[in-house]
Amino acid sequence: MTKIHELDTPVVLIDLDRVEANLRRAQEYADTHGVKLRPHIKTHKLPQFAKRQMELGAIGITCQKIGEAEVMADAGITDILLPYNILGEPKLKRLLALARRTSIKVTADSTTTIDGYSRTFAGSGIILPVLVECDTGGGRVGVQTPEEALALAKRIAGSEGLRFAGLMTYPAKGMAAQANAWLERTTALLKEAGLSPEIVSTGGTPDIWQSGENRAATEYRPGTYIYLDRFQVQEGVGSFDDCALTVLATVVSRPTDTRAILDTGSKSLTSDTLGLQGFGRIVEYPDAAIVSLSEEHGIVDLTHSAAKPEVGEVVRIIPNHVCPVSNLFDEVTFVRGDDVIDTVPVAARGKVT
Amino acid sequence: MTKIHELDTPVVLIDLDRVEANLRRAQEYADTHGVKLRPHIKTHKLPQFAKRQMELGAIGITCQKIGEAEVMADAGITDILLPYNILGEPKLKRLLALARRTSIKVTADSTTTIDGYSRTFAGSGIILPVLVECDTGGGRVGVQTPEEALALAKRIAGSEGLRFAGLMTYPAKGMAAQANAWLERTTALLKEAGLSPEIVSTGGTPDIWQSGENRAATEYRPGTYIYLDRFQVQEGVGSFDDCALTVLATVVSRPTDTRAILDTGSKSLTSDTLGLQGFGRIVEYPDAAIVSLSEEHGIVDLTHSAAKPEVGEVVRIIPNHVCPVSNLFDEVTFVRGDDVIDTVPVAARGKVT
Incomplete structure (x- = not known):
């Protein structure tokens, strides 16, 4: 599997x-x-x-x-x-x-x-x-x-x-x-x-x-x-362990000791903050901060993270706001734990009218 | 036509x-x-x-x-x-x-x-x-x-x-x-x-x-x-009359004298501000301000706009940032002036990998 x-x-x-x-x-x-x-x-x-x-x-x-x-x-x-x-x-x-x-x-x-x-x-x-x-x-x-x-x-x-x-x-x-x-x-x-x-x-x-x-x-x-998301957890609706939607991302660059770049920008996570600091929570590096996004890059500040990811490493991100994320992907992948179950089209994505 | x-x-x-x-x-x-x-x-x-x-x-x-x-x-x-x-x-x-x-x-x-x-x-x-x-x-x-x-x-x-x-x-x-x-x-x-x-x-x-x-x-x-956009105009790259991409929107509600609601929210305009105030410029009502967005609603403050749109009226919006807008629509419509020329698929939309 x-x-x-x-x-x-x-x-x-x-x-x-x-x-x-x-x-x-x-x-x-x-x-x-x-x-x-x-x-x-x-x-x-x-x-x-x-x-x-x-x-x-x-x-x-x-x-x-x-x-x-x-x-x-x-x-x-x-x-x-x-x-x-x-x-x-x-x-x-x-x-x-x-x-x-x-x-x-x-x-x-x-x-x-x-x-x-x-x-x-x-x-x-x-x-x-x-x-x-x-x-x-x-x-x-x-x-x-x-x-x-x-x-x-x-x-x-x-x-x-x-x-x-x-x-x-x-x-x-x-x-x-x-x-x-x-x-x-x-x-x-x-x-x-x-x-x-x-x-x-x-x-x-x-x-x-x-x-x-x-x-x-x-x-x-x-x-x-x-699904819940980072905003709903802050609101007390559930915990991070209840969050059902994550975006799997790759660390594509580590230009400095305190900076990592993810292949998830606003085209994956959206620019929605809902009043939160940063653009999502990295599950494996909760003390790292996604401080800014361009379309295809997520800029991560590792200053307060003792552990630091390497180039090529894969991480999971809990978005600030999941609803618009569903609208950005043609498909989503169903998983149970670490197992991939299925990939399905987001049938009602992009319905602007 | x-x-x-x-x-x-x-x-x-x-x-x-x-x-x-x-x-x-x-x-x-x-x-x-x-x-x-x-x-x-x-x-x-x-x-x-x-x-x-x-x-x-x-x-x-x-x-x-x-x-x-x-x-x-x-x-x-x-x-x-x-x-x-x-x-x-x-x-x-x-x-x-x-x-x-x-x-x-x-x-x-x-x-x-x-x-x-x-x-x-x-x-x-x-x-x-x-x-x-x-x-x-x-x-x-x-x-x-x-x-x-x-x-x-x-x-x-x-x-x-x-x-x-x-x-x-x-x-x-x-x-x-x-x-x-x-x-x-x-x-x-x-x-x-x-x-x-x-x-x-x-x-x-x-x-x-x-x-x-x-x-x-x-x-x-x-x-x-x-295309240019509201941000590039602010940067002095061109004028609003050079902006080639607009989002056509309908006024779906006028709950108060100073508030209008558009059918364009973050699912059409994105939450990108690029440091600007508001979420786009309404061509026909330049003194109106798109002050906030939810996914399917754009909230417009008409306080400083002498002219006020009616429910059902159609307006054109110059987005803050056009690039992510192209990624939100399966199709775009080519126009010349007020004439509709063609509707075409955005062939490279949604290419996340």
């Missing part, structure tokens, strides 16, 4: 045992706390893992792009939330085609978006469930007040071809309690108006172990929990 | 007239100043543009990965520099296969790398030209002193299957003069030892209009000059 150190680098390694443990741990927590999981597949972009998430008890999946949802529908996934304002004729046509073959829900935070959905689905014989996206403090997409949410809910409910299906938010990190209060106020307002939300969807891996406290929510959308 | 505003977004637009103008301007400068260009294809990753660069007078091309060189060799390019330490049996085997069908040169900054080349090419019937990579102040890969360069040059010259072909450096921005002095000292040392370098290769788009001053160099490797 091939061993990981025989692989050409850089290559993304996915430890199947850790994936299974991470998925089970989250599903057990969810089952214990009465949380329904709707995992976000943006992290792995792999139909086989989406199916495993469903087998273990997820109620459906979340995709961010129609192209991702198409891949997952092809793989037989039948309950997909697309938490995005879908705009423009090309995407609306694809959304309708997708709705003809799988159960898909979308979101909106404007009348423009809602009217586009209605124009597309009216007379199609299909009713599109639409959730109102709420900005509960994250400062990204979403209506700003419960009153705005109510107004859009009414517009959805009154639009041909659409059904008001509930509320969706992506809560800011550490603001789960504030988001919950926001959603509770909005739910009360909607109930008064006879528009009780069937679904109240929230999410985020950083707060996953507190997801049972979101009393306003009916479902939770974690993404990164399947 | 399809107009760009009819395209689904996000999509990368390449303005063919601007590409041609940028390539001609650089080639004319090079011809006037006696500089030989060896363009780096990492920026465009397109065989058709590599061929155009050759037609206009480039002496060869530069690739950063064997996978890129394979694509370019398939397209008929016959003079390729791979300025990287190639290590590991899988890559060395591919390098030999590539050398059997095209002219390829590589670099080394360690005996480990040199010995791997020699082990691979000895007895193959092919002599591999090897340049010594020099760290002339950039702090990345490369030998630290002219004396180290000489020692490696001797080792290459004495290794079966190899030929010492010269020196290569990637000079730090604004350090071209320092790099030139370094290379002159090293060239003198090599000449004394009877190892006069045939090639002295330097590069970088930021200093392209001073490349005629590098008297120690025999060739120049610019990459980004073909």
Whole structure:
């Protein structure tokens, strides 16, 4: 059996045992706390893992792009939330085609978006469930007040071809309690108006172990929990030993006593810092710091590392942020310990639309 | 004819007239100043543009990965520099296969790398030209002193299957003069030892209009000059009107009076800042600021923009750094003005090895 150190680098390694443990741990927590999981597949972009998430008890999946949802529908996934304002004729046509073959829900935070959905689905014989996206403090997409949410809910409910299906938010990190209060106020307002939300969807891996406290929510959308990464470890979601995705890299140069160069730059690890110092953790040299990246080079400062790697040595890196790493590689390699199990295409990679 | 505003977004637009103008301007400068260009294809990753660069007078091309060189060799390019330490049996085997069908040169900054080349090419019937990579102040890969360069040059010259072909450096921005002095000292040392370098290769788009001053160099490797980007404009290499690559985006949300959300996040624009504020320039709203990105959202602050886009509006973005953007899209769309000419695969995208 091939061993990981025989692989050409850089290559993304996915430890199947850790994936299974991470998925089970989250599903057990969810089952214990009465949380329904709707995992976000943006992290792995792999139909086989989406199916495993469903087998273990997820109620459906979340995709961010129609192209991702198409891949997952092809793989037989039948309950997909697309938490995005879908705009423009090309995407609306694809959304309708997708709705003809799988159960898909979308979101909106404007009348423009809602009217586009209605124009597309009216007379199609299909009713599109639409959730109102709420900005509960994250400062990204979403209506700003419960009153705005109510107004859009009414517009959805009154639009041909659409059904008001509930509320969706992506809560800011550490603001789960504030988001919950926001959603509770909005739910009360909607109930008064006879528009009780069937679904109240929230999410985020950083707060996953507190997801049972979101009393306003009916479902939770974690993404990164399947692999974890350096950021999630810092957030306390798991340990480095739980991290299931690593990038195998080769030391290609040791120009000085305190500098090593890896064959993994921003084209492998991305420039994402998520507020962390450096660009990843070298498993074998935890005191070494990946201080900067160019596209094909990772510059490592060995000043504080007593052990120093040699040219040609192969190391494993835990990225700061795994989701965009999945988007950079056409294939990933499944491993168990040091054994190479399989190499598979990242089927939903690069789906920009 | 399809107009760009009819395209689904996000999509990368390449303005063919601007590409041609940028390539001609650089080639004319090079011809006037006696500089030989060896363009780096990492920026465009397109065989058709590599061929155009050759037609206009480039002496060869530069690739950063064997996978890129394979694509370019398939397209008929016959003079390729791979300025990287190639290590590991899988890559060395591919390098030999590539050398059997095209002219390829590589670099080394360690005996480990040199010995791997020699082990691979000895007895193959092919002599591999090897340049010594020099760290002339950039702090990345490369030998630290002219004396180290000489020692490696001797080792290459004495290794079966190899030929010492010269020196290569990637000079730090604004350090071209320092790099030139370094290379002159090293060239003198090599000449004394009877190892006069045939090639002295330097590069970088930021200093392209001073490349005629590098008297120690025999060739120049610019990459980004073909498209330019927000960083290069800040560096004074060209103007925004010269930028040939833009990302067409849709405004998907206007949650507040001063906030707009684009459907272009780090999965389209990358998190690269290159020291700039924000993540790109919106051509139609130059006073708007793309203040943060998540994977699929670009958050725009409209505070200082009198004009404000509406939901559904389509805008063009000049990225901070175009090279990694080319790596994120399976296809790019060629345009002239507002006319869509063609959509082509980015043939050398995603070549991680």
